[in-house]
Amino acid sequence: MTEFERAPVRALDLRGDLVRTLLLLLALLISLGGLSSILAGFGWWVLCAVLVILILGGGLATRSVLRSNPILARIIGPVVGLVLAAIAIMFRFSAGTAILYFFPTDSTFRLFGKLVRDAGYSITWQSVPATADEGISFLLALGTMALVLIAEISASSLRLPALVGLPMAAIFLVPSATPDGKTSGWFFAASAIAFLALLFHGRLRQLVPAAWIAATAVICGLVVPPFLPSTEATTASSTIGPSVATGVNPIIKLGDDLRSREAKVALSYSTVSGKPEYLRLTEISSFSGQQWGPERPMLDPDNRPVDFPRPPGLVSGVSTTNEVSYIQVDNLLSPWLPVPYPATRITGLTGGWSFVPESFTVASNDSLARSQVYTVQSVVLTPTPEQLLAAGTSVPAELSKYLRLPADAPAVIGETARQVTGGDSSNYEKALALQEFLRSSPFVYSESAPVEDGYDGTGVQIIAKFLEEHRGYCIHFASAMAVMARELGIPSRLIVGFQPGSARNGLDSGRKGYDVTNKDLHAWPELYFSGIGWVRFEPTPSRGSVPDYANQQLAGVPSVTAGSGNSATPNPQTAGRNPELSEGVVSTPWLDTSNPTAWITVGAIGTGLILLIIQPLLVRSIRRKRRFEQIRSGRAGAVLAWTEVQESAEDLGLHLGENLTVREAADHLKLRRGIGTDVGEAIDRIRNQVELAGYGPQHSAVSSASPELVADLRVLLRALRQSSEPAARFQAVLLPKSLLSRIVSQIRRFAW
Amino acid sequence: MSDQTMNLEEFRKLSREILGSIEKVIDGKREAVELAMTTVFAEGHLLIEDVPGVGKTMLARALAKSIDCTVNRIQFTPDLLPSDITGVSVFNQEEREFRFKPGPVFANIVIGDEINRASPKTQAALLESMEEGQVSVDGRTYPLAKPFTVVATQNPIEMEGTYPLPEAQRDRFMIRISMGYPDDAAELAMLSSRELTSPLERLVPIISISQLATMISTVRAIHVSKAVEKYAVTTCQATRSDRELRLGASPRATLHLVRAAKAKAALAGRDFVIPDDINALAVPVLCHRLISTTRRAGAGSAFQSESVVEIVNRIVAAVPVPLVERESA
Incomplete structure (x- = not known):
């Protein structure tokens, strides 16, 4: 037995190599398919697949061409793959700016910069599943290239197929980090099977680390995501101090914010x-979908x-007063700007902001509302009930978009509406009846x-349920x-924004x-009235304020007493600040419901983190x-014990170099501070056994003294730990160096 | 020569006794003494190189005297002839034929004092017999005694009228040792012990010639694992490619290294060689065969070889010891 001889780098087994590459290809293609939960269509997957095939195929071809020199082949293989993938990316994305489709020019880099920026906007604005536009495809291609290269190097160059689990886990983590993006269990299971096949094709010995990688991936990919806060909250938590984040769809977070325990100032x-005012963020006009x-x-x-x-639909005759608002946004992470309706002019903004002509909402592709200080000039519309009544039932044709109902709208909604507004003829009266x-x-x-x-959330089914339950x-x-x-038949839209808030002490x-x-x-509805335009209503009890023209005291009597405007002023103490007070009487306090979720979230994230942290320790x-x-059990002898001694010493920062003989290393250990004579004797016994097993004649290599050996080993390891600094011991437990150097030595062996 | 081996415990006991016996004469030079014994048990030849008066000859004689075997001493002088060593054929008048009269080389232990004072031709006669274990005179071959060990001493200081051994000849010696000066205590002890009689006179043989043969075959049976063999080879090969060495170790050096290591293991009571044995013997076995590139002058002298010792130590420290890693085998 030449057990000490360095295993010669075996000539590449081409057939095995082909099988391994195919398994790797399968595993990667399936895990990339997992992205289908956040990306729409199929084209992006084909792009990724081309890159995977190029990289893996390039490596395989290189190894078969250079099979006489396997070491060189293992080094050059990934390089060939990288070059092929780079050519493909250049060809696909450089749009003719590169010389000969490959050598990038200045404009290529500018183009790529633009693609990355586009991808940023695209990711910010798109909801799941997103369309893989040019920018996203570009990022996806770069990411795929990097991850596949890692996989290729791990599996084919280093021969550590277990490490392929890492890039695969990374791919699975992408949907997990996306709001509403859940990795499909089927994709996960399929790629796990492919991964295991890859491992079985490799050596069984790697199953243990593989199992740990797989376990981590399972935890991260399946268990944690449901508890993860959505991306918006993640962004918020990464900034210093409490912040309010709306994301691109404030509705998603709205309920959570209302239920949240602490009030975080968004703006003042x-x-x-x-007078206080409603601040609009965004408009929702399509009522289809979940x-x-x-x-x-x-x-x-x-x-x-x-x-x-001019605000849409507003004709002369409606009395307006000019208003100027000074708005200071604190920590509102939102691409939408809080603005009163209808604004006429906003000054003081930084960044590129634009208004949307139909809705008068203001948004930005490159800035957030956070820290903006600006002045809004707006008008306050005070239509009289007579004017609203006069609008009758006529609706301009171009507003048909605001009348569209989803096909699956339950009949109960329409029936209830008609029942409630039975005798009313004008749109205004109907609207008042609905609000009432x-x-x-x-x-x-x-x-x-x-x-x-x-039935939390949005959608017509939810509304039907709400009409049944009467609570929301x-x-x-x-x-x-x-x-x-x-x-x-009244055009309507849903507005998400802020109710007026609470008055601050002092001026x-x-x-x-x-x-x-x-x-x-x-959230509140806006209804359209001919000649007046969009008008706010307030159907939510105990929230906000009912505008004068829709005041319920006068329902059915369309005349408003002059000066009653004050009654419409919100009472911040009851309406704005403590909506839950009136709520607490009729249902469970919100504290009870939010608590378990919060704890589960914290617990799940904590468990995941702890598992990640202690993984080296476990391995x-x-x-x-x-x-x-x-x-x-006698299956292994002193040599294995010595390996353990070496690794334990290395973990503790004591490197017993490969140039030391067993005896020298043992003497080295004995010289350590705090190693007593009894430990010294144990070291000597271990050393003798190791020498006998390692260098002795074959017949004496079988060790009979295994219980004593185990005892001595325990004594030695304990003494080693005790003789080390606390910091070294801590590191030895959490980040054992021997694990790292195993990987390094694999690399070195391969490079030798 | 017997193929009988002995118990390692007994081996160790006997070797301890020999060591004790020699130490009665040579104080405080245990390392040198052990190396000398190693050479004898490994069937090698020993070269003792040092300044006059430190006990080179004393060590050689004490070693010879502790073993009950034939011992001859040759004082090398410039006028010594090859036949003074090998022996001559003399014409016997009565029987009317040539009869071979064996020279001093026909003994188990041959002490060659101040070998560098003889002419190269004479040196060559001894060295050839050392390597081949036989002597050819007038077309007839006479086998030498077994076991056969040459202990040569050499004085590196006196350069006038001497013929330093060329590298090829030095390569035939398994181990080269330097005595070095004794420390204070040893020198004081020596003064009192030599007052009346020479302690050498009082030495009695510890082992018989057959016991020596058994001990030698015991050493031969010591196990050397492939890993250790490879380690010895790697170490010797490293001297051949080292930039600071003009001449590296010969394959014979590798052979000597492993054989000496076996003897050392046996002396330690171990029935297998460990890399530490190789390490410990690298300097005594290799250094006298190597020539450094840096200092050409005085090549071969003990003092020149200081730098060679450093180089060998550096090489030994750099060669990776075969890792004890059975699980990945």
């Missing part, structure tokens, strides 16, 4: 008139928010009830009114100031345990 504002959300606005850079057009219907008994404001009963919060009230209005530059928190996030201690077991 003051107005010249001193998850309503704002469309990605087509932002025209010409629509600078310095000069707004929703604001009165048996409807009750509840932030928790929809969650408990499983602003989203439910607002969307119910909007959809019912459309059923009755701000002589003006009354208001603080708006995440708990002031709100190391399993190895140690296995060795002890082998020694005790």
Whole structure:
């Protein structure tokens, strides 16, 4: 037995190599397929597949051409793959700016920079599943290239197929990090099988590390995501201090913000008139689908928010007052800007902001509302009930978009709407009736009830359920009114923004100031009236304020007493600040419902993190345990014990170099501070056994003294630990160096 | 020569006794003494190189005297002839034929004092018999005694009228040792012990010639694993490619290294060689065969070889010891 001879680098077994490459290809293609949960279509997968095939095929071809020199082949293989993939990416994305499709020019780099920026916008604005546009495809191609190269180097160059699990896990983590993106269990299972096949094709010995990688991947990919906060919250938590994040679809977070325990100030504002105002973020006009959300606005850079057009639908005759608002955004992570309606001019913004002409919402592709300080000039519309009544039932044809109902709208919504508005003839009267219907008994404001009963969110099915249960919060009230209005032929849209907030003590530059928190996030409907335009209603009981023209005291009597405007002023103490007070009486306090979720979230993330952190520890201690077991059972002898001694010493920062003989190393250990004579004797006994097993004649190599050996080994390892600094011991436990150097020695052996 | 081997415990006991016996004469030079014994048990030849008066000849004689075997001493002088060593054929008048009269080389232990004072021709006569274990005179071959060990001493200081051994000849010696000066205590002890009689006179043989033969075959049976063999080869090969060495170790050096290591293992009571044995013997076995590139002058002298010792130590420290790693085999 030439057990000490370095295993010669075997000539490559081409057949095995082919099988391994095919298995790797399969595993990677399946895991890339897992991205289908966040990317729409099929084209992106084909692109990735081409890259995978190029890289793996390049490596395989290189190894078969250079089979006489396997070491060189292993080094050059990934390089060939890299070059092929780079050529493909250049060919696909350089759009003719590269010389001969490959050598990049200045404009190629500019183009790539633009693609990366586009991808950034695209990722920000698109909801799941996203379209893989040019930018996203480019990023995807680069990422695929990097991960596949890692996989190729691991599997074919280093012959450590277990490491392929890492890039595969990375691919699976992408959907997990995306809101609503869940890795499909089928893809996961399929690629896990492919991975295991790859491992079985390799050596069984690698199953243990592989099992750990797989376990981590399972935890990260399947268990953690449901508990992970959505991307918006992740962004928020990465900034310093509390922040309010809306993301691109504020509705997703709205309920959570309302239920959240702490109020985080999103912005503060003051107005010249001193009156509070609603601040709009975004508009939702399409009521189809499960998850309503704002469309990605087509932002025209010409629509600078310095000069707004006349609000849609507003003709002369409606009395307006000018208002100036000074808005200071604190920590609102939102691509939408909080703005009162209808604004005429916004000054003081930094970054590229544009308004959307139809909705008058203001958004940016490259900036967030955070830290913006700006002044908004707007008008306050005060249509009289007579004017609204006069609008009758006529609707301009171009507003048909705002009348569209999803095909699957349950009949109960329309029936309820018609029943409620039975005798009313004008749109205004119908709207008042709807608002009154929703604001009165048996409807009750509840932030928790929809969650408990499983109808939290948006969508026409949810509205039907809400009409049955009578409990919900602003989203439910607002969307119910909007959809019912459309059923009755009144154009409507859903607005997400902030209710006026609470008045701040004292004056701000002589003006009354208001603080708006995440708990002031709100949704309300806007209805369109001919000649007046879009008009806000407030169907949510105990939230916000009902505008004068829609005041319920006067329902059915369309005349408003002059000066009653004050009654419409929100009472911040009851309406704005503590909506849950009125709520707590009728249903469970929100604390009880949010607590378990929070704890589960924290627990799941914590468990995942801990598992990740202790993974080296687990691998190391399993190895140690296995060795002890082998020694005790007599399957392995002193040589394995010595390996354990060497690795333990290395973990503790004591490198017993390969130039030391066993005897020298043992003497080295004996010289350590705190090693007593009894330990010294144990070391000597181990050393003698190791020498006998390693260098002795074959017949004496079988060790009979395994129990003593195990005991001596334990004594030595304990003494080694005790003789080390606490920091070294800590590192030995959490980050054992011997694991790292095993990988390094594999690399070195391969490079030798 | 017997193929009988003996128990290693007994081997160790006997060797301890020989060591004790020699140490009665040579104080505080255990390392040199052990190396000398190693040479004898490994069937090698020993070269003792040092300044006059440190006990080179004393060591050789004490070693010879502790073993009950034939010992001859040759004082090398410039006028010594090859036949003074090998012996001559003398014409016997009565029987009317030539009869071979064996020279001093026909003994188990031959002490060659100041070997560098003889002419190269005479040196060659001894060295050839050392390697071949036989002597050819007038076309007839006479086998030498077995076991056969030459212990040569050499004085590196006196250069006038001497013929330093060329590298090829030095290569035939398994081990080269330097005595070095004794330390204070040893020198004091020597003064008192030599007052009246020479302690050499009081030495009695510890082992018989047959016991020596058994001990030698015991050494031969010591196990050398492939890993250790490879380690010895790697070490010797490293001297051949070292930049600071003009002449590296010969394959014979590798052979000597492993054989000496076996003897060393046996002396330690071990029935297998470990890399530490190789390490410990690298300097005594290799250094006298190597020539460094840096200092040409005085090549071959003990003092020149200081730098060679450093180089060998560096090489030994750099050669990876075969890793004890059975699980990946």
